[in-house]
């Protein structure tokens with residue numbers, strides 16, 4: 001382990017892999033978090049790969065936006081932390097791109113590959129339970145968290161922890177997809193009703209379960225960074241991402257295809273969460289079928305909205 005000292009918070013994925021998973025309605029769910037609503041199985045790993053590829057297209061082939069190169073300029077050994085790393089696609093890419101930096105990826109599920117670059121390592125940790133992660137303060141130069149807010153109850157608290165862990169002048173990069181769908185026609189009514197209902201149901205259950213997730217976090221990333229008091233030079237960006245096969249521009253078409261494939265996997269992945277939230281199997285089946293129908297036969301172009309924010313930790 002790369003941190004100082006041992007801790008109960010970090011668990012070893014090598015001991016008993018079974019303890020990290022539970023089976024629910026045919027999907028493999030994470031055992032360590034009661035908050036995170038999605039499976040951590042082969043279909044979900046595929047979805048993460050699509051997501052990773054798509055974000056790279058959005059970032060013009062890169063793994064990041066913002067002054068990452070500046071934050072990782074060499075002198076002393078640089079350290080990068082990826083929160084909610086999933087299958088580890090981003091962490092591995094960064095380890096390849098910055099072979100002289102150490103990259104640590106943490107997640108609740110040990111789904112990362114065995115063979116990774118020598119400067120990349122993974123650790124198991126529930127970000128939702130730890131007020132302090134088991135790393136010394138000011139021990140990272142870059143901290144990245146992408147598409148994890150649905151597994152975090154206290155996102156502002158996590159941002160404060162990022163502030164503690166970053167070195168002065170270090171960079172945080174947050175990326176979160178919005179949970180409010182939009183269409184090119186800005187329709188919220190009859191068109192695509194099944195699509196809107198799926199997302200409204202998802203948001204409702206995320207908000208009202210005993211463990212409450214704030215579904216407005218993606219659109220507030222910049223405010224959350226500012227409120228923490230740790231950061232300066234806060235940049236907020238948004239990407240409107242096409243869903244499906246309608247864009248004319250070849251790059252946008254690729255991005256749209258990747259998002260469509262992502263959603264095709266996401267819709268059934270929500271079933272265990274809806275069932276565990278008290279919805280009947282019949283109602284879940286209807287919601288899923290209606291959303292799938294709208295995805296397969298859209299009567300208006302769909303869009304997804306991705307929020308990106310990066311900032312530098314204050315130096316003084």
Ligand SMILES: C[S@@+](CC[C@H](N)C(=O)[O-])C[C@H]1O[C@@H](n2cnc3c(N)ncnc32)[C@H](O)[C@@H]1O
Pocket residue numbers: 030033035036040048049051052083084085086087089090106107108109125126127128129145146147148150151152
């Ligand atoms: C949608 S995936 C995104 C994975 C990766 N960040 C990416 O962008 O490809 C969300 C990941 O966050 C992890 N996660 C969710 N809540 C977590 C928590 N409380 N602590 C640690 N990891 C968490 C999940 O296990 C999952 O692997």
